[in-house]
Amino acid sequence: MSTAVDPGRLAPPTDKAAAKPPARLGDVIFSKAALGSGLLVIIFLAGVGIFLLLQGLPALDAEGESAYGEPSIWKFVGMLIYGTVYASFLAMIIVTPLAIGLALVISHYAPRKVAKPVGYLVDLLAAVPSVVFGLWGLEVLAPRLLPAYQWLNEHFSWIPLFSGGVNQRSLLTASIVLAFMALPIVTAILREIFAQTPRAHEEAALALGATRWEMIRLAVFPYARSGMVAAVLLGLGRALGETMAVAMVLSATGTGYLTLSVISAENPNTIAAFIANNYANASGAKINTMIFAGLALFLLTFIVNFAGRWIATRGPKKG
Amino acid sequence: MTQSTKTRTRTVAVPEGNGHHLSVSAGKLPRNAALLTAAFSTAVGIVLGLILGSGLTLMAFLGWVVFVVAYPVWALSIEGRRKATDRTVQALAWSIFVLAMAPLVSLVYTVVLKGGPVVTPDFLSRDMTGFASLGQGGGIYHAIMGTIMVTAIAAIIAVPIGVFTAVYLVEYGAGRRLAQSITFLVDVMTGIPSIVAGLFAVALFIVITGDPLPRLGIGGGVALALLMIPTVIRSVEEMLKLVPNDLREASYALGVPKWRTIVKVVLPTSVAGIVTGITLAIARVAGETAPLLLIVGTYPEANWSPFDGAVQTLPVFIYTSLAATSDVKYGDIWTDRVWGAALVLIIIVMALNLIARVIGNVFAPKSGR
Numbered sequence: 001m002s003t004a005v006d007p008g009r010l011a012p013p014t015d016k017a018a019a020k021p022p023a024r025l026g027d028v029i030f031s032k033a034a035l036g037s038g039l040l041v042i043i044f045l046a047g048v049g050i051f052l053l054l055q056g057l058p059a060l061d062a063e064g065e066s067a068y069g070e071p072s073i074w075k076f077v078g079m080l081i082y083g084t085v086y087a088s089f090l091a092m093i094i095v096t097p098l099a100i101g102l103a104l105v106i107s108h109y110a111p112r113k114v115a116k117p118v119g120y121l122v123d124l125l126a127a128v129p130s131v132v133f134g135l136w137g138l139e140v141l142a143p144r145l146l147p148a149y150q151w152l153n154e155h156f157s158w159i160p161l162f163s164g165g166v167n168q169r170s171l172l173t174a175s176i177v178l179a180f181m182a183l184p185i186v187t188a189i190l191r192e193i194f195a196q197t198p199r200a201h202e203e204a205a206l207a208l209g210a211t212r213w214e215m216i217r218l219a220v221f222p223y224a225r226s227g228m229v230a231a232v233l234l235g236l237g238r239a240l241g242e243t244m245a246v247a248m249v250l251s252a253t254g255t256g257y258l259t260l261s262v263i264s265a266e267n268p269n270t271i272a273a274f275i276a277n278n279y280a281n282a283s284g285a286k287i288n289t290m291i292f293a294g295l296a297l298f299l300l301t302f303i304v305n306f307a308g309r310w311i312a313t314r315g316p317k318k319g
Numbered sequence: 320m321t322q323s324t325k326t327r328t329r330t331v332a333v334p335e336g337n338g339h340h341l342s343v344s345a346g347k348l349p350r351n352a353a354l355l356t357a358a359f360s361t362a363v364g365i366v367l368g369l370i371l372g373s374g375l376t377l378m379a380f381l382g383w384v385v386f387v388v389a390y391p392v393w394a395l396s397i398e399g400r401r402k403a404t405d406r407t408v409q410a411l412a413w414s415i416f417v418l419a420m421a422p423l424v425s426l427v428y429t430v431v432l433k434g435g436p437v438v439t440p441d442f443l444s445r446d447m448t449g450f451a452s453l454g455q456g457g458g459i460y461h462a463i464m465g466t467i468m469v470t471a472i473a474a475i476i477a478v479p480i481g482v483f484t485a486v487y488l489v490e491y492g493a494g495r496r497l498a499q500s501i502t503f504l505v506d507v508m509t510g511i512p513s514i515v516a517g518l519f520a521v522a523l524f525i526v527i528t529g530d531p532l533p534r535l536g537i538g539g540g541v542a543l544a545l546l547m548i549p550t551v552i553r554s555v556e557e558m559l560k561l562v563p564n565d566l567r568e569a570s571y572a573l574g575v576p577k578w579r580t581i582v583k584v585v586l587p588t589s590v591a592g593i594v595t596g597i598t599l600a601i602a603r604v605a606g607e608t609a610p611l612l613l614i615v616g617t618y619p620e621a622n623w624s625p626f627d628g629a630v631q632t633l634p635v636f637i638y639t640s641l642a643a644t645s646d647v648k649y650g651d652i653w654t655d656r657v658w659g660a661a662l663v664l665i666i667i668v669m670a671l672n673l674i675a676r677v678i679g680n681v682f683a684p685k686s687g688r
Binding site: 024026027029030031033034035036037038040041042044045047048051052054055056097098101102104105109118120121122123124125127128129130131132133134135136138139140141144180183187211212213214216237240241242243244247248271272275276279280283284287290291294295297298301302304305306309 | 376401402404405408409411412413414415416418419420422423425426429430479480481483484486487488490491492497498500501504505506507508509510511512513514515516518519521522523525526531532545548552576577578579581582602603605606607608609612613634637638641657658661664665668669672676
């Protein structure tokens with residue numbers, strides 16, 4: 001045997017470890033480093049909360065000038081939350097059927113050879129930076145949508161959604177861009193969930209003579225129901241916080257208008273877009289106001305994401 | 320209309336899965352029914368479009384409508400209602416796929432078309448010093464370098480924390496309350512909107528530097544790291560969980576300490592997946608705009624100091640330059656700069672994604688997935 005090895009016992013491989021045989025130093029250091037970075041994550045997140053509170057709370061008594069012309073900070077944040085929720089809600093209405101269809105194509109309709117590249121393409125959509133998406137939405141999509149908006153405004157202006165004037169950089173345009181940006185994440189989650197359907201359920205349905213759609217309705221959807229709700233909520237969480245696309249596409253000034261119309265020039269504004277568009281000119285108390293708005297957005301997304309994860313962990317129903 | 324009694328495999332336009340299809344001896348559409356309907360609808364779409372004298376978009380739309388109606392109706396007349404429903408859903412599902420891919424194709428096409436001619440060696444090697452109010456010249460060298468620097472800072476902060484935390488969660492903390500709460504907090508972190516990460520960096524550096532409007536490269540790094548850490552933890556965790564327990568036990572049985580088992584056995588086994596995950600996380604934050612807009616700001620030349628003043632980054636360059644495109648005199652050159660920068664940014668991000676996939680596919684251990 002090698003003479004370098006201490007014949008008495010199996011030598012731990014490093015000097016450090018040899019120095020303290022019972023609790024090996026390498027082990028101690030390594031486990032403490034692992035634990036330490038875990039704690040660091042907690043500290044990091046606590047820091048986010050603390051610093052946002054520290055800089056945001058002074059805005060509580062903001063009014064008038066420092067609340068961007070609103071009588072109180074609550075009115076200010078309330079207006080922006082309305083716009084944020086409205087835009088994301090519209091985006092979710094668009095994205096839900098799209099994502100379900102797309103996920104079904106990948107998990108059930110496409111042959112295996114095609115499914116993989118299709119999945120890659122969807123992931124590639126997720127890789128497009130939001131600022132480029134916003135650029136595309138502004139320069140390519142918005143002008144194409146204008147004729148449709150004019151048509152809607154002409155024939156359906158009695159519906160509050162399509163009343164008012166027409167603008168290509170409207171809330172609906174922003175929501176469509178948001179929908180395409182949330183599509184990859186919702187599709188990715190749905191795809192996983194659909195793929196988890198027990199094979200036996202699917203085959204049983206097919207064996208009883210169900211068509212593929214009947215099989216999906218009988219076996220896949222009941223099994224995936226809670227997961228589908230969770231996926232949409234997680235997508236909503238993403239859409240709520242999305243900044244650049246809305247900031248670039250939506251033409252809104254200040255805190256925006258409390259309106260239902262989705263195609264007019266008088267749009268509600270979203271928290272994230274408001275911050276992005278107004279930060280450059282902000283100073284003093286206005287920075288606190290912005291940070292307070294950011295805090296509200298953080299809370300909003302937290303609640304939505306939490307609800308999504310809670311529903312997801314309740315697991316698939318037996319069916 | 321021939322009736323095929325053979326087991327249908329797949330048609331070109333609307334592929335069917337193999338395997339679990341029932342062989343029906345009753346009336347069936349021909350195998351290439353979808354293709355035939357597609358050809359018919361295209362023709363109708365073109366004719367209708369020509370009659371109405373409208374553009375390509377409307378032709379495609381009309382063709383699509385004809386397809387979605389004609390295909391199920393044909394099925395209804397031969398195969399019955401249930402099959403017709405099935406084919407409707409199938410047609411709709413594939414339509415959705417095309418619809419979802421349309422923005423990607425349109426986006427890449429537009430960016431390449433408009434940005435391609437702009438991206439010259441000059442454009443890549445010059446900064447904007449002195450060019451901001453000129454109708455020509457200028458480039459994005461400083462922005463590219465700034466993006467690389469800020470992203471690198473973020474990676475330096477996020478990768479060690481992320482990897483070690485994942486190691487803790489999988490190797491040390493499994494089942495413990497602390498690990499459970501960390502997992503929960505990582506979930507919370509995943510949901511942090513990017514603009515909030517930027518505001519956090521602003522709030523943090525207001526306190527640290529005392530400057531009411533801090534603009535620092537390091538701040539951008541911190542903000543991006545905050546967005547990157549959860550992604551890194553998640554992907555590394557997934558990969559570590561894939562390492563078979565047999566390997567760990569074999570190593571322990573040989574008397575190898577736990578930390579050396581992790582460093583020499585667990586991590587090397589999963590290194591491909593880990594590198595893929597980290598690269599994807601970097602690709603994701605490299606295109607982030609909102610936090611950098613707040614904390615990093617803009618600057619006309621390369622600033623290599625992360626602790627001193629604003630740094631120009633590509634996404635912020637695109638966003639802030641957009642405002643100048645409506646300039647009466649120099650709008651055109653700014654439009655060029657915007658699209659050129661967008662093309663470079665997309666190339667960087669897509670290249671990182673591609674690298675990640677290649678690493679994942681080539682070096683993946685055979686036991687994986």
